[in-house]
Amino acid sequence: MTDLNYDVVVLGAGAAGLMAAIEAGKRGRSVLVVDHARNPGEKIRISGGGRCNFTNINATHTTGRERFLSRNPRFALAALSRYTPEMFIELVRRHGITWHEKTLGQLFCDGSATQIVGMLVAELRRAGGTLQLETEVEAVAKADTGFRLRLSTGTVTCDSLVVATGGKSIPKMGATGLGYQLAQQFGLAVTETRPALVPLTFEIGTLERLKPLAGISLDAEVRHGKTRFEEALLFTHRGLSGPSILQISSFWREGDAIHLDLLPGRDALEALRQARATTPKLHLPAVLATLLPRRLAQLVADELALPGMIGDFSDKRLASVAQRLEDWTVKPVGSEGYRTAEVTLGGVDTTGLDARTMQARDVPGLYFVGEVVDVTGWLGGYNFQWAWASGWAAGQAA
Secondary structure, eight states: OOOEEEEEEOOSHHHHHHHHHHHHHHHTEEEEOOOOOSSSSSHHGGGGGTEEEETTTOOOTTGGEEEEEEGGGGGGGGHHHHHHHHHHHHHHHTTTTEEOOOOEEEEEESSHHHHHHHHHHHHHHTOOEEEOSSSEEEEEESSSEEEEEEETTTTEEEEEEEEEOOSSGGGGGOOHHHHHHHHTTTTTOOOOOOOEEEEEEEOOOHHHHHGTTTTTTEEEEEEEETHHHHEEEEOSEEEEESSHHHHHHHHHOOTOOEEEESSSOOOOOHHHHHHHHHHHHOOOHHTTTTTSSSHHHHHHHHHHHOOOOOGGGHHHHHHHHHHHHOOOOEEEEEEOOOGGEEEEOOOOGGGGGGGTTTTTTTTEEEEEEEEGBSSOOOOTTTTHHHHHHHHHHHHTTO
């Protein structure tokens, strides 16, 4: 039986893989996209609360370029500067998909995230590409020219192979380590991988102490070293979540503490002095309840254990309260892991890849794109923009 031959085979029908396939197809290349999932773009479908935060308008601005983590943070710039958020927005507009901007440059669909999946599948068909789902990759080998793949449906050969298999995050969506295995098989290094953009967890004693706070959300500034994020924070039954915590999780490491400012943008000491002047007969829990959610105010007051009316507090005592409000130190013991992580930190080492084409330097015809590569963006559409940009770059060359 003769092997089926394609110019390009793409492993992975996610954001980066579909984009690479579309662009290769537009160049007249015969393209096959293979995925073991039942449906394409599953992580797109669940992203952004079902509305897909499909890019961030700041992703290629000067500040945005600093919002990608990697052993070589400059690696991502070549692709990001060539395929910009504006280019993807134009594609979205052409398909009649309406969208809106939330805070910090985040763009979301007005409707369902499935619109983005449908758009990409339609573009793939228009480009002449073939999508083959529920297909396992059993083996990949270098051929005389190109590559030979043994799939659960048969054997195919190709000139170019694009690995867009993602990272280890959200295994229930089918995430595997296949991309890392293929990189190592062909001699590429893989940096340490760990869950990122993930809720953080506490040890049992801290959990018991903070149990009354589960479900409370507030704006906070979260700090780790010199890195800080001011966004919503959520107390959970396991620890801390919310955008500010997901962001800091990419920088946090086991054994480290994080610092919470519960009144970001406000002078806590001045707020307490005003309370002393205007409501001197209130006790500390009642005063803090005017600044924080009630249960959180009660816990902070209980931990400080400062009795009496605030009108009797000295400046030194008020300063100790302000210190707790502006620098509440907590030490997580871990994260919720890949089960809930939005992305994987680390991946295929960029030193082995060409930044303009995403091709392996020592293996002609082999490309790695998207989350499988050691490039991880901040929360808020940056990782999708990396997927579109890296996929686009590979699609111009594969």
